Amino acid sequence: MADPRTRTRMADPRTRTRPRTRTRVSAAVTAAVVLAVLVVPFAVPLDEQAVDLAAKLRPPSWDHPFGTDEVGRDLLPRSVYGLRVSLFVGVAAALAATVIGTAVGAVAGALGGWADRVLMRLVDLFSSVPHLLLGIFVVTMFRPGVWPVVASVVVTHWLSTARIVRAEVLSLRSRPYIDAAVSGGASRWRVTVRHLLPAVLPQAGLAAVLMIPHAIWHESALSFLGLGLPTHQASLGNMVQSARGSLLAGDWWPTLFPGLFIIVPTLAVAGLAGAWRERLNPRRRSELSL
Amino acid sequence: MLELSRITAGYDRRAPVVREVSLTVGAGRSVGLLGPSGCGKSTLARVAALLHRPDSGTVVIDGVPVRGWRHRAPREQRTAFGVVFQQPRLAADPRMRLADLIAEPLRATGRRDEAAAAVAGLAGRVGLSRELLGRRPHEVSDGQLQRACLARALVLRPRWLICDEMTAMLDASTSAALVAAVETYRAESGAGLLAVGHDSVLLNRWCDETVHWDELPRESRSGV
Numbered sequence: 001m002a003d004p005r006t007r008t009r010m011a012d013p014r015t016r017t018r019p020r021t022r023t024r025v026s027a028a029v030t031a032a033v034v035l036a037v038l039v040v041p042f043a044v045p046l047d048e049q050a051v052d053l054a055a056k057l058r059p060p061s062w063d064h065p066f067g068t069d070e071v072g073r074d075l076l077p078r079s080v081y082g083l084r085v086s087l088f089v090g091v092a093a094a095l096a097a098t099v100i101g102t103a104v105g106a107v108a109g110a111l112g113g114w115a116d117r118v119l120m121r122l123v124d125l126f127s128s129v130p131h132l133l134l135g136i137f138v139v140t141m142f143r144p145g146v147w148p149v150v151a152s153v154v155v156t157h158w159l160s161t162a163r164i165v166r167a168e169v170l171s172l173r174s175r176p177y178i179d180a181a182v183s184g185g186a187s188r189w190r191v192t193v194r195h196l197l198p199a200v201l202p203q204a205g206l207a208a209v210l211m212i213p214h215a216i217w218h219e220s221a222l223s224f225l226g227l228g229l230p231t232h233q234a235s236l237g238n239m240v241q242s243a244r245g246s247l248l249a250g251d252w253w254p255t256l257f258p259g260l261f262i263i264v265p266t267l268a269v270a271g272l273a274g275a276w277r278e279r280l281n282p283r284r285r286s287e288l289s290l
Numbered sequence: 291m292l293e294l295s296r297i298t299a300g301y302d303r304r305a306p307v308v309r310e311v312s313l314t315v316g317a318g319r320s321v322g323l324l325g326p327s328g329c330g331k332s333t334l335a336r337v338a339a340l341l342h343r344p345d346s347g348t349v350v351i352d353g354v355p356v357r358g359w360r361h362r363a364p365r366e367q368r369t370a371f372g373v374v375f376q377q378p379r380l381a382a383d384p385r386m387r388l389a390d391l392i393a394e395p396l397r398a399t400g401r402r403d404e405a406a407a408a409v410a411g412l413a414g415r416v417g418l419s420r421e422l423l424g425r426r427p428h429e430v431s432d433g434q435l436q437r438a439c440l441a442r443a444l445v446l447r448p449r450w451l452i453c454d455e456m457t458a459m460l461d462a463s464t465s466a467a468l469v470a471a472v473e474t475y476r477a478e479s480g481a482g483l484l485a486v487g488h489d490s491v492l493l494n495r496w497c498d499e500t501v502h503w504d505e506l507p508r509e510s511r512s513g514v
Binding site for chain 1: 336339340341360361365368369371372373375377380381382383385394395398399439442443445446
């Protein structure tokens with residue numbers, strides 16, 4: 001009998017041969033986004049906070065490809081800076097949430113018994129509060145800034161990873177190779193670190209990538225509610241929030257471009273994560289979803 | 291002596307797989323346990339190897355009663371058993387090269403320095419070439435992987451060997467080679483053996499005595 005992990009890579013022809021347009025487009029867009037947020041702020045010395053009241057609410061033109069907002073700030077550099085903040089929050093929060101979730105899930109799964117029950121009830125407790133409400137609670141405890149937003153996303157997003165990792169560890173724990181390690185004198189710690197964690201890392205990594213778009217949306221939602229970053233700081237949520245008034249007056253560009261900057265990169269990252277998921281396990285395509 | 295008395299074990303307390311079964315393996319003796327699939331003989335073997343805590347009953351190893359199973363058993367007690375499982379694919383960590391697989395018990399017990407020499411010695415005994423030792427489990431056949439699993443079971447020089455359907459997945463020549471390797475080890479170390487299987491021809495030739503699952507003593511009596 002072949003090990004299921006090796007079988008999925010070798011035997012499923014779909015994952016190897018079918019050219020995936022979605023994957024390529026996602027990869028190209030993600031690369032462009034990462035390049036933009038890393039290079040543009042340094043290469044092009046545009047001031048994303050420069051106010052020009054004489055040029056307020058200009059529609060897109062050669063001078064201002066994305067137009068200007070209600071106080072005359074150029075929307076193109078502002079959107080890039082906003083995307084930068086959003087991506088930073090997304091990646092930092094996804095990483096931290098994955099580390100916490102993996103640790104909790106691995107401990108619960110590997111120890112079992114009381115530790116498992118207590119930790120999983122803790123996860124249930126956190127899940128029983130609506131995400132946004134808990135997130136708002138966390139950000140309101142601190143001064144506005146990037147880190148409280150990251151913390152709020154982490155507090156609400158480590159739960160699913162903990163569940164996934166625990167389930168995976170539980171199914172691995174009854175494998176004969178774990179029995180063999182126990183019989184070979186391995187301590188609990190060694191069994192967990194050397195045999196269980198390496199086996200769940202691909203799943204945890206996938207969960208982390210899937211979490212990035214989620215975290216970006218969470219940041220935008222908090223900023224849109226006025227609870228995220230300070231209003232002067234360019235953030236996609238802030239920009240959509242302040243553009244609401246002009247949208248009703250018929251000026252569509254201050255909403256459209258930041259909105260697209262939220263939607264397109266998140267779809268691209270989600271597309272990449274989807275491709276990774278299918279590579280890992282084509283039969284479990286529907287299990288982890290955004 | 292490995293004494294299991296009145297063992298009741300299973301995966302659900304309301305429906306135990308093994309009920310009030312007793313089995314004794316004398317020091318240095320080999321006992322073959324025969325039985326059809328699903329009768330509970332593997333579970334009994336796991337109880338004997340300290341890998342599965344029974345619901346009731348006692349296990350005594352060389353006069354020392356067992357107080358805990360798996361991680362609750364002291365390391366010296368756990369490592370007194372070398373266990374070989376039925377399916378080498380499931381019994382090998384898919385990420386480890388065969389050399390690391392064999393050396394893992396030495397590393398886990400803090401005897402890292404002995405690893406290289408022990409692996410080289412055992413590879414020769416179970417018939418694994420140097421080149422195979424560098425491969426990962428998915429790059430070798432079931433038979434080659436089972437040879438590595440046997441080497442891993444022997445690397446800590448256990449006083450007891452538990453072979454749970456060790457040769458069920460293998461061809462005749464590999465089976466013969468593995469049984470020969472086990473017997474060579476037992477001859478020089480005096481280790482006892484509990485071999486579980488459903489192949490009566492093999493077990494009758496291999497073991498000092500064979501006992502059928504249905505003939506094991508139940509209820510209050512103990513000992514074979």
